[in-house]
Amino acid sequence: MTFNQIFIDWKFWSALIALLALILSQLPPIHVFIRRAKLDLEVYSRIFITHKIGNPNLQIHLILRNVGGRVIRVKKMKAIIFRDNKRVMELPAQNYIANPKDNQLVLLTSFDLKPQTEWSHLVSFLNYFDRDEEKLYREAEINLKNEILRQRDEFGEKHFAIAPHKIVEPFNSLLESNFKWFAGEYLLEIAIETNNLRANVSRKYRFTIFESQTESLMNHKKGYPSGDAIFWESAYYVGQSIEVEEKNS
Secondary structure (H helix, E strand, C coil): CCHHHHHCCHHHHHHHHHHHHHHHHCCCCHHHHCCCCCEEEEECCEEEEEEECCEEEEEEEEEEEECCCCCEEEEEEEEEEEECCEEEEEEEEEEEECCCCCCCEEECCCEEECCCCEEEEEEEEECCCCHHHHHHHHHHHHHHHHHHHHHHHHHCCCCCCCCCHHHHHHHHHHHHHHCCCCCEEEEEEEEEEECCHHHCEEEEEEEEECHHHHHHHHHHHHHHHHCECCCECCCCCCCEEEECEECCC
16 A cells, blocks of 8 residues: 555544544543643641640641642641731641551651642641750650659559659740640631742631630640650640631632
């Protein structure tokens, strides 16, 4: 068959059309390609607030959806919090639970989100102690551990050790200086930074902390003499689940 005959052979054109149809069927619709980068953010209706010796910790279940037509690289996430219209803290996202079954925290780093896919995880927002506070905390932690071990050596392994005030005082001081979850009306802004300014997204939410919840969080200090809420977290000293409501623009 000559070259010219190929172009008038209906079998050739049928096969070519079938091949093109197969290729096109494996590709997203053309309107997906021309969409600009766009990210959608959704927050679960409840957040979880707690603290580590006063240092605020916020857990939020975030759902990020790439509703645009381009790959988006998510670089940073942060929570900006206002109380009674005054900015009180900014907490960067530090880690997240990758698999709810094992509940292990994974360091949050930059990641790619392909078009028409989503990323849904429980994310922890917090600031670590600064250098001086970290040093103070570590020294106090060692002293408390040594005191608990000393009492157990003296009175037996089953002895419920309670450290004296002078051992516990550094933890109480850190709690007083770092505690932020006071009663009041709050505004929470979740901001997501990407590799494309147009794809950056933020949402604002309202929530309320009641006096009883603040008191419950401050009562964590009652566990410090035994190491509770320092070396472990018992059912007596836990965080608070707070309902949030999206703020209308």
